[in-house]
Amino acid sequence: MIINSDFHIHSEYSYDASLPLSEIAENAKSFGFRKIGITDHVNFNDKSFLGDLASSAKGVGEFRKTHPEIILGVELTPIEKPEFDYIAKRGTREGYIPPVSEKLYEIELAVTKEQLIEHGVRYAIGAAHWRVDVPNGRKLPADRDAEIREWYRQQMWLANDPRVTVLGHPWWNPSGVWYEDFSVIPRSMHMDIAESLLKNKKYVEYNSSGLFDNKSEKFRMQYAEFIRELFEMGIPVTYGSDSHKQYIDKRTEVEKVLYEVGFREGDFSEIRDEDLWVAEV
Numbered sequence: 001m002i003i004n005s006d007f008h009i010h011s012e013y014s015y016d017a018s019l020p021l022s023e024i025a026e027n028a029k030s031f032g033f034r035k036i037g038i039t040d041h042v043n044f045n046d047k048s049f050l051g052d053l054a055s056s057a058k059g060v061g062e063f064r065k066t067h068p069e070i071i072l073g074v075e076l077t078p079i080e081k082p083e084f085d086y087i088a089k090r091g092t093r094e095g096y097i098p099p100v101s102e103k104l105y106e107i108e109l110a111v112t113k114e115q116l117i118e119h120g121v122r123y124a125i126g127a128a129h130w131r132v133d134v135p136n137g138r139k140l141p142a143d144r145d146a147e148i149r150e151w152y153r154q155q156m157w158l159a160n161d162p163r164v165t166v167l168g169h170p171w172w173n174p175s176g177v178w179y180e181d182f183s184v185i186p187r188s189m190h191m192d193i194a195e196s197l198l199k200n201k202k203y204v205e206y207n208s209s210g211l212f213d214n215k216s217e218k219f220r221m222q223y224a225e226f227i228r229e230l231f232e233m234g235i236p237v238t239y240g241s242d243s244h245k246q247y248i249d250k251r252t253e254v255e256k257v258l259y260e261v262g263f264r265e266g267d268f269s270e271i272r273d274e275d276l277w278v279a280e281v
């Protein structure tokens, strides 16, 4: 099998997921996975910016006593700097009105690496989820070129941020503006991101949820070729199922595409011990 571990799973502790750790551990064992990473969302869904991290860390900590193959991670989402500043000052996002700005909003991750390590976190996935460059970026109608520029900006930023271990689901996009033809994204953008990942010794994720499920055969191939190219440049590739509600083995279908673009057993990577943060709890 090409896929032998899974570093992107949301547990019952994530505000948007319902998978019990026991079910994750049991299923992962039946799939023959060697390592599994729990990556609940942290930095945007509450005013402390730590989200459900305390309960996630406690749950995983308990579980690790009998399941040492489980590793505590988090998923970080870029947020807009003015919103962060507002919440940091007032303790709530209530009443926040996006300010008019000449320039694009800056990007913020809201939590420090030290805070994460204090909670026992060993690594972070950083992933773009919505526009943070302009006011109300989540609610704007689809705009392909603007979204390409913004995803590029966020992903470049994540590829250069020391809090990020793995660039999560690159080019996943809720409005799907490049899912019909992935080649609308300029190659130079892929190369820039790849260079930063290489330079900063980061991993890239192949995500079978957001970038495989319900996608066309054409897109699946284009996307797998893109990941293969990063792999051939020397960027280690991790697998992420990004499971939220159920934990199933999709490898038969997924690996068919991976094989077609040249992946073989041993090509997908685990997060190496030396790249995991040393947890304090």
Ligand SMILES: [Zn+2]
Pocket (backbone or CB within 6 Å): 075, 127, 129, 168, 169
């Ligand atoms: Zn995500």
Ligand SMILES: [Zn+2]
Pocket (backbone or CB within 6 Å): 008, 010, 075, 242
């Ligand atoms: Zn996720």
